[in-house]
Amino acid sequence: MQAMTKPPRPWLPLLALAAFAVHLAVSVPVTLARSARAARRMVDTRGETPSESRARTFGPGYVKAIEEIRRAIPLDGAYLLINGHPGEEEGGPLWVKFDLAPRRAVYLGNLRDLGNVDRLRRRMPRAARWVVIVYGDYATPTLIERHRFVDQLRDQPRGERHGS
Amino acid sequence: MGRELIACLAGVALFAVPGLALTSFFPALRSVPWTRRPGYGYLLGVAAVAGSLYAMSAVLDVPLRRPAILGTAAALTIAGLVKMWLTRTDRAEHRPLPRRARAIVLAAALAGAGVSAGLLADAVSEPLLGWDGRMQWAAQARYIRFEGSVLPIAMTRGQWFINHPRYPVLLPVAQVAVLEVTGAGEDDVFFRGVYAAFLPALLLVVYDGARRWAGWLPAAVTATAAAGLHFLTFYMDGGAISGYSDFPLACFYGAAVVLLLRSQVTAADGVAAGLLLGAACLTKNEGTILAGFALLAGALPLLPRFRRRREAPPVPRRRLLLKGSRLAAAAALLLTALALFVHWRTIIPNRHDEGYSELVREESLWPDAVVRLPDLAGEVLFRTFLTWEHWTGFWWVYVVVLVAGWRVFAGRRGALSRPLALAALGPLAVAWGAYSVHWQPVELIKVTWERFLVQASIPALLLFALALGAVLKRALPGLAGRLARSGHSEKP
Numbered sequence: 001m002q003a004m005t006k007p008p009r010p011w012l013p014l015l016a017l018a019a020f021a022v023h024l025a026v027s028v029p030v031t032l033a034r035s036a037r038a039a040r041r042m043v044d045t046r047g048e049t050p051s052e053s054r055a056r057t058f059g060p061g062y063v064k065a066i067e068e069i070r071r072a073i074p075l076d077g078a079y080l081l082i083n084g085h086p087g088e089e090e091g092g093p094l095w096v097k098f099d100l101a102p103r104r105a106v107y108l109g110n111l112r113d114l115g116n117v118d119r120l121r122r123r124m125p126r127a128a129r130w131v132v133i134v135y136g137d138y139a140t141p142t143l144i145e146r147h148r149f150v151d152q153l154r155d156q157p158r159g160e161r162h163g164s
Numbered sequence: 165m166g167r168e169l170i171a172c173l174a175g176v177a178l179f180a181v182p183g184l185a186l187t188s189f190f191p192a193l194r195s196v197p198w199t200r201r202p203g204y205g206y207l208l209g210v211a212a213v214a215g216s217l218y219a220m221s222a223v224l225d226v227p228l229r230r231p232a233i234l235g236t237a238a239a240l241t242i243a244g245l246v247k248m249w250l251t252r253t254d255r256a257e258h259r260p261l262p263r264r265a266r267a268i269v270l271a272a273a274l275a276g277a278g279v280s281a282g283l284l285a286d287a288v289s290e291p292l293l294g295w296d297g298r299m300q301w302a303a304q305a306r307y308i309r310f311e312g313s314v315l316p317i318a319m320t321r322g323q324w325f326i327n328h329p330r331y332p333v334l335l336p337v338a339q340v341a342v343l344e345v346t347g348a349g350e351d352d353v354f355f356r357g358v359y360a361a362f363l364p365a366l367l368l369v370v371y372d373g374a375r376r377w378a379g380w381l382p383a384a385v386t387a388t389a390a391a392g393l394h395f396l397t398f399y400m401d402g403g404a405i406s407g408y409s410d411f412p413l414a415c416f417y418g419a420a421v422v423l424l425l426r427s428q429v430t431a432a433d434g435v436a437a438g439l440l441l442g443a444a445c446l447t448k449n450e451g452t453i454l455a456g457f458a459l460l461a462g463a464l465p466l467l468p469r470f471r472r473r474r475e476a477p478p479v480p481r482r483r484l485l486l487k488g489s490r491l492a493a494a495a496a497l498l499l500t501a502l503a504l505f506v507h508w509r510t511i512i513p514n515r516h517d518e519g520y521s522e523l524v525r526e527e528s529l530w531p532d533a534v535v536r537l538p539d540l541a542g543e544v545l546f547r548t549f550l551t552w553e554h555w556t557g558f559w560w561v562y563v564v565v566l567v568a569g570w571r572v573f574a575g576r577r578g579a580l581s582r583p584l585a586l587a588a589l590g591p592l593a594v595a596w597g598a599y600s601v602h603w604q605p606v607e608l609i610k611v612t613w614e615r616f617l618v619q620a621s622i623p624a625l626l627l628f629a630l631a632l633g634a635v636l637k638r639a640l641p642g643l644a645g646r647l648a649r650s651g652h653s654e655k656p
Contacts, residue, residue, distance in 0.1 A: 013639035016568035019561045020632070024385065027392035027556035028275055034398050035282020042285040046166075050351035054291050070350070075310060081325060091295060097325060098298040102310030104318045107325035125323055 058095075058138045065140040066099045069132060072143055078104040079130040080146065085139070086110040092134040096141050100132070117154045168288040172357030175342035176206070179358065182237045183209020185244025188251055192426050192433040195256035196372060203368025206361055207419050208436065210412070211443035213237050214338040215501070218314055218446060221337070222508040227312035233341045265380050272384035276367040276391045283363055283397065283405050287356035294400040295611075297407025299327050305336035305355070309343055315511055322513035330509045330517065334446035335359075335409050359411065363404035366415050367391055370622055373422040374629035377580055381636065381643075386629040390621070395554040395614055402615040409448050410615040416444040417454045418622020421587045424462030424494060425580060429483065434490035437462075438497025445501045449520070450594045452505075454619065455498050457590030461583035461623075462491050523601040533600040540599050543609045554614060562628055568638070569631030581630050587623035591616045 045053060055063040073079055079100070083093045097105050106128055114120055124146065131149040133142045144152070184205030187193040193204050216236050220226035261269060292302055304326070307316040314333055318324045339355035346354045367387045374383035390396060395403055402408050420440035423433055441458055444451035466487055548559045572581040595616040599605040617624075636643060 010568075010638055012564075012568040013635040016561070016565045016632075016635050017639050019564050020385070020389070023557055023561045024389055024392065027394070027558070028388060030556070031392045031394060031397055032275065032278050032282075034394075035279050035285075038282040038286040038289075038398075042289040045289045048289070050291070050349065050353075053289065054351060057291050057293070078324075091299070094295075094299045094303075094327070098303045098306070101303050101306035102316070102318065104307075105325040106323060 061140045062138045065143075066096070069100060069130075069141065069143045070103075073100070073103050073130050075102055077130070078106065078125065078128040079132050080124055080128045080149075081105040081107045082111050082114070082131060082133045083109065084111045084133040084142075085135040086112070090136055092136045092139070095137065096132060096134045104128075105132075114153065117150060120153070121150060168352075168354065169284075171342075171346040171348065171352070171354040172284060172288055172360075174346055175354050175357050176361045178233075178237055178341060178345055179209035179213050179338065180206045180361070181209070182213055182240035182244065183207065183211075185241045185248060186212055187436075188244050188248035190433050190436040191254075191430050192423060192428045193436060194251060194254060195428060197256075197258050200368050200372040200375075203365045203372065204419060204423075204436075206365045207369075207415050207440060207443070209240075210334075210338055210358070211416065211439045212240050214334050214341060215439070215443055215446060216240075217341060218334055218337045218508075219504050221312075221314040222504060225313070228308065228314070228337065228340050228344065229312050230344055233345055261380055269380060269384045272371070272388040272391075275388050276364060279391045279397055280360070280364045280367075283360035284357060286398075286405055287353070287360045291351070292353050292356060292407050294402075294406040294408065296401070296409075300331060301333075301335050301409055302339060302353075302355075302407050303327070304329075304331075304333050305339035305343070308333065308336055309340040314508060319512050322515055325516065327516045329512050330514050331449060332446045332451070332505055332509075334443060335412055356407065359407055360404055362411050362415050363391075363397060366396075366404075366411075366418070366622065369415065369419045369422060370625045370629075373622070373626045376426070377626065378629040378633035382629040382632040386625050386632060389558065389628075390625055393555060393558055395551075396618060396621060399554060401611070402618055408615065410618050413444055413447045413451050413454070414619045414621050416440045416447060417451070417458060417587075417590075417619065418626075420444065420455070420458045420494070421461055421584070421623050422626070424458060424490065425465075425583055429486040429490055431486070431489040431493045434493030435497060437490070438494035441494055441498040442501030445498060446505055450591070450619075452498075452502060453594050454590050457587055457593075459491060459495055459498070461587040461590075462487075462494070464583040464586060465579050466491075518602070520598060520601065524597075529597065529600055533596065536600055536605060540605055540609060543606050544613055547609060547613045548617065551614070559617075562624070565628060565635055566631045569634035571634045571638075572627075572630040577630060577634075581627060584623045584627045584630070588620045588627055590623075591619035594619075 045056070048056070051063060051067070081093055081097060083090075085092070093107065097107075104127075106123075106125055108114060108120070108123065111133065129146050131144045131146055133144070135141065180202060184202060186208050187196070187201055187205050193201065193208075196204060213233075213236055217226075217228055217233060220232060220236070221228050226232050292298055304319070307318040307326070308314055310316065314337060319326055319329045338358055342348070342355040342358055343352070346352070348354050367390055370390055371383050371387040374386050378386075396411075397403050398405050400406050402410050404411050417440075420437045423437040423440070426433065437458075441455040444455050444458075466484060548555075549557075571577070573585075595613060598612070599608060602608045
């Protein structure tokens with residue numbers, strides 16, 4: 001008689017299976033839908049050049065400015081990179097550095113913290129003839145010749161350095 | 165679009181073809197069915213091709229240009245094909261699945277393929293986004309490509325602005341290989357296909373490991389669950405869609421753990437595991453520590469106390485020696501990769517880096533590792549369990565399944581589940597160490613914790629599959645009986 005009765009099904013394994021089934025039912029369709037959207041985007045953007053796709057993502061002003069800076073600084077050239085709009089968690093200088101690589105950068109930090117101009121000049125390597133100032137994520141970066149930048153800096157008191 | 169798609173696929177083939185050919189050198193991989201073998205093949209291909217190029221450039225100053233890249237890929241492919249020809253009669257028997265099982269496995273494969281195709285579509289049509297991909301890996305690749313060397317001036321001279329210049333550059337070298345071979349322009353991101361292809365590789369390794377140890381149903385649904393996780397797939401700061409090195413590291417580490425725990429044992433398989441561990445070491449700084457965890461996990465079943473457990477069957481001395489030689493072979497290759505890494509990094513002056521080694525020396529790892537725990541636990545638990553958009557509640561399910569399937573830690577299954585648990589905890593231990601010495605640990609948790617979960621994903625998912633098998637056995641005993649007849653192909 002005892003052999004005929006089935007042992008009760010444990011509730012925890014059943015709960016585990018149910019929870020997993022719910023998880024699968026929610027997460028997999030959502031990810032597949034994301035995948036379908038990516039495929040759709042690929043079809044919609046067919047024929048785009050890398051420059052057009054970058055302009056769509058980062059903004060035409062930013063991409064145009066990067067292309068102009070690339071034309072001015074040769075691939076084996078160097079430049080001074082300055083953050084004109086320091087803010088929390090901003091990647092602006094990093095994105096510009098990436099977009100201008102393999103041109104080599106010397107990072108001088110925040111514009112408003114640059115300090116004494118003569119001391120700053122000593123930190124500038126001879127090879128870096130250009131200064132690139134970044135104003136936050138994907139805002140249009142500015143390219144200035146090094147000597148002009150130093151002159152401007154000398155004329156501008158420290159408190160007024162906003163990089164406009 | 166057509167040009168980008170072809171270039172992306174060519175970039176993937178640059179590693180997948182030599183890697184697949186190389187699998188013929190390793191008996192444990194020769195026994196993997198062709199439907200699953202590309203997972204290991206792709207990882208071996210990236211490890212062997214990019215690893216060789218890294219070594220040739222760092223040690224012999226060979227320029228990273230088309231002749232070296234194509235020559236390396238061709239040499240590895242030819243060697244693998246010759247071995248394949250010589251071992252063509254050495255075929256493993258594979259038990260076919262029942263028809264209903266085939267349908268479920270096919271559905272899982274379609275889900276994985278669908279998600280992978282979406283990643284490839286994004287790689288073809290979108291520029292690189294995400295933080296570390298552009299700050300670190302792809303930026304390094306641009307300097308390396310320009311000079312054709314893993315020691316470009318931008319990295320070797322301390323005046324130039326480079327973030328973490330001493331981070332290993334296996335993945336940037338892989339990027340350079342793809343960009344050179346495809347003749348990519350400055351803004352072409354054909355290398356993104358290489359990162360996207362790590363997802364199908366991970367899914368195949370998870371399916372293969374779980375299929376061996378837990379049966380076809382836990383394997384199929386676990387792989388499907390992995391394909392459905394947003395953080396593993398479409399998350400821009402750490403998923404397969406990104407340009408981060410965490411996902412590739414997870415694949416190298418996890419696949420090596422699977423190879424080191426396989427019951428089929430030859431020293432040659434240790435070489436395959438060693439290649440993957442070497443790649444882990446050359447992918448990220450913590451890769452070396454994780455490789456140590458992988459070796460420890462592989463050694464765990466050999467420890468006398470572990471073997472003397474009442475439930476464990478006695479292991480013949482010859483088998484122990486073979487397992488030891490497999491570990492030794494893996495350790496030897498890992499040490500070779502480590503020597504290369506140390507040689508390379510000593511040439512590069514460090515700057516713009518957290519300097520964890522100095523922090524560990526200066527700060528008190530002890531007692532901060534314990535004292536800080538209450539402050540850290542809240543953020544870690546939040547990131548693990550309450551970031552619904554990243555994991556869709558997966559870690560809640562994970563805990564419930566593991567508790568319900570606790571029996572996998574007892575008896576014979578324990579010989580497998582305990583090393584897997586150790587391997588899954590490895591990346592989390594590294595995270596704990598980092599958070600114990602960092603000056604802003606809570607901020608660090610926000611941007612790194614989930615990436616450590618990614619690094620732990622393969623052993624964690626395999627453990628999940630084992631527990632799921634036990635859960636199925638208890639909840640649905642009839643189904644479990646059918647699974648036992650058709651699924652398990654390898655005893656722990």
